[in-house]
Amino acid sequence: MCRWLAYSGSPIPLEELLYKPEHSLIDQSLHARFGGHTTNGDGFGVGWYGVGADTPVLFRSLVPAWNDRNLREVAAHIESPLFLAHIRASTGAAVQQTNCHPFRYGRWLWIHNGIVRDFPRVKRELALAVDESLYACIEGSTDSELLFYLALTFGLEDDPPRAVERMVGFVEEAGHRHGTQHPIQMTIATTEGESVWAFRYSSEGRSPSLYYSSDVRTLRKLYPDRPLLHEVSDETRIIVSEPLVDLAGAWNEVPESSYSLVREGEDELRTFRPR
Amino acid sequence: MCRWLAYSGSPIPLEELLYKPEHSLIDQSLHARFGGHTTNGDGFGVGWYGVGADTPVLFRSLVPAWNDRNLREVAAHIESPLFLAHIRASTGAAVQQTNCHPFRYGRWLWIHNGIVRDFPRVKRELALAVDESLYACIEGSTDSELLFYLALTFGLEDDPPRAVERMVGFVEEAGHRHGTQHPIQMTIATTEGESVWAFRYSSEGRSPSLYYSSDVRTLRKLYPDRPLLHEVSDETRIIVSEPLVDLAGAWNEVPESSYSLVREGEDELRTFRPR
């Protein structure tokens, strides 16, 4: 089980979420409380959009997140209005930079927590379904990256929820053909730099945890003495595998089989249904 | 808090102790049960003596032990009658190969679990006390390596217990001069390839855990169906920070302020008294 977070809102230094909260993502890499693994030391990555930049910047490393001095330096000096971060607990694939999340294609980023069950059995079939023009872009050996290229194949850039639903439907069919009862388990976040889509789903209906932060206006009333809440815009939103701080009323579970869309304007929470 | 083990006895593949036991050293790097840190992911090292070799071989890495494929390969094929292994949880010093244990000088190896308190305050004084001819051999920045070179300065090669007692006495004096109440906490193992000395001590009398295995002849009677116990010689002995397997009667605590000497012939357990 990995851990991840997605941030969208007023530009803040990366370290505000990666290091500073009491139960920050870096802390979770050593002491995760939800799910199977307590240590997420098999690499990490951050992808962020600069103010006005075309493509996101990637920083990925196979050193455990808590030991990477370069990340700490950069995170203290980079401000971003939208970033995804991920710490990895390998379920088998090699620990190498190209297996670290986020994965990137053009303007798009992708992070995943979960598993494709019996992956070695279906890997070839999934890889063959990737569009020919995308196949050579696959750099690593994880299920997570393959899910990304399948979603791109199914139209991620045009209609993300529909593409992810088709991807999951395809993976479930392939799994069933190979005799796997519950082929996929996942939380996924993907973004093109403006909206963030966050999915929670598993074939067996027991998905990894996923939370989104409450409306900032509500949080300010609940916690008038938290300065960060007064600095960020009303539209700021965080989506996380595990809550970053223990604050009553701050976190809401994304329900099973649903997805959340975070963007300028009203956010959405909708049902997710594999196709 | 780090974790370590020392093995002396019939030649066995390193993996027999590093990977195979249910609570092996590699497992401890992810799930240590005793002491403060549950994760020991800040590097590891093994030093072993080949059959008939002059100096020990060192293998040290800053990748977490559970992820190092080269270690796994080598550990499956190297047999050794005497080796020390160590997994590190940094108490501050950089994560780099030269800060990984064991440290080596000539035929000697040294591993340490514990801390010199207020190390930045006393570091210079300790370094200046290292013999001039040894000073330039210091490669890293840990307290552990400095303790080794101090022990060498105080005669480790001639009389290990006395040298370590003088080293600890010196460190305590230096600490007290700088206002530190309990300057040192440690378990240490050192060897020249034939005998292993294992020390347990702390200024405050609450030292890190340390265990030695029971006599092999006794263990064979208790556990007649454990094949490894029948393959190794009567004199085989393991010393560990934490038991490697849960076997009643297999492990004996090294008492506070004492040291154990493991060698061909009768082993010894004696009082340790800083000088």
Add this chain to the structure above:
Amino acid sequence: MCRWLAYSGSPIPLEELLYKPEHSLIDQSLHARFGGHTTNGDGFGVGWYGVGADTPVLFRSLVPAWNDRNLREVAAHIESPLFLAHIRASTGAAVQQTNCHPFRYGRWLWIHNGIVRDFPRVKRELALAVDESLYACIEGSTDSELLFYLALTFGLEDDPPRAVERMVGFVEEAGHRHGTQHPIQMTIATTEGESVWAFRYSSEGRSPSLYYSSDVRTLRKLYPDRPLLHEVSDETRIIVSEPLVDLAGAWNEVPESSYSLVREGEDELRTFRPR
């Protein structure tokens, strides 16, 4: 352009060939003299067969070979009668352990110097031709590893020369279909632990350099004062991308479009013809 060597003969410490010769493989990683790249700093690997071991041991690293202390330690203490070593100069694929040679499958090892031209264009077609049961074993993203799994698909374990000829024929056809004039350039060594097959071929007839050492009995007469030549057996043979020492009469070029078979008994040099 990478560099590699294959050794078969009396057991010797790995360091005898990796470090000691004046123009050793490690030296070649800094100062290669033949071919395009003078620096081969994008990872290295060694695979060796222990005396009586079932499968070869792999040691691969993305640190430049000249900086890897663990390799230096291990190479000084491991003896092997048959080993392959490789230093990498990436032609594009990521620098990661799973892209370092040798590649291993069961008892088999494989190293490659050269290139599949326009690899991104043909990668998918080559991958799809890999046997379904082997597909999930592919860990990295190089052309070299894919050539190995293609050769395995075409029967490497039964008839190595024929399998490599069929593999090359297939790659050339695929390349031509995609408009590539000269699809492949290669020297390759492969072994199952007893025989070594070394191939030199390129579609354009200008292959990377490849040499095999002269008969040891001849060399002893030429160089009576080289002790290593008197310690190794008559059948000892080295195959290399570049000569390891400048000794007149010691090295013979493997001709274009041919392969060499080194084993107990008479060695062979035969024509290589893609099928």
Add this chain to the structure above:
Amino acid sequence: MCRWLAYSGSPIPLEELLYKPEHSLIDQSLHARFGGHTTNGDGFGVGWYGVGADTPVLFRSLVPAWNDRNLREVAAHIESPLFLAHIRASTGAAVQQTNCHPFRYGRWLWIHNGIVRDFPRVKRELALAVDESLYACIEGSTDSELLFYLALTFGLEDDPPRAVERMVGFVEEAGHRHGTQHPIQMTIATTEGESVWAFRYSSEGRSPSLYYSSDVRTLRKLYPDRPLLHEVSDETRIIVSEPLVDLAGAWNEVPESSYSLVREGEDELRTFRPR
């Protein structure tokens, strides 16, 4: 022999100097033309000042510079008005992050190319001369870092030229006492974020190469079609171990035994005399 560059002027992306010039610093890490080593693959580092930031940001890595994807990503997106970059060819000390330049103390950065001869002999004496309050800040094992802390001890923060002159004088005395004829060889750049001091000196009067760029106004006239020259301010200046591009009139050698001061307002070139 290492290679380094110092940039001061209009804010530019780091990649403009690290990657883009035909003979960029990254290119020099593979193909240096001046001085002894052609490969500088033993780690690299960049330290930069953000616009309005208090302390510089450090990015150091032991991967060869040409292979570090994170550096490439970050360098394309970070703009800085003042930065130092360094690629390392080790003269013996371990390849580890804490031995990579720049070294940092508060607002100050320091990079060095050269050597303290017979360093193991004088290391202890130099270390003991470091101010007690600074001693524990030393993290690595290089001569270069020790020179930095000695310069800080001798007043770098108050009068950089005088402090470096005293430091060199001290090192030469120490070297002579230990029988070393020519104790030091160096080019050094140091900065507090506003001015850059660049020193060229060696005991034997044959120092490593060092160049500073010509006045931008002159360069614009010479090369009217180079857009970068028209984007940067009149005061922009580069100091380098080796020219980054082959442009007649663009580079001027810093003379033996002298130093250059680059800052807002008139730059200076003065004699350097060890004290």
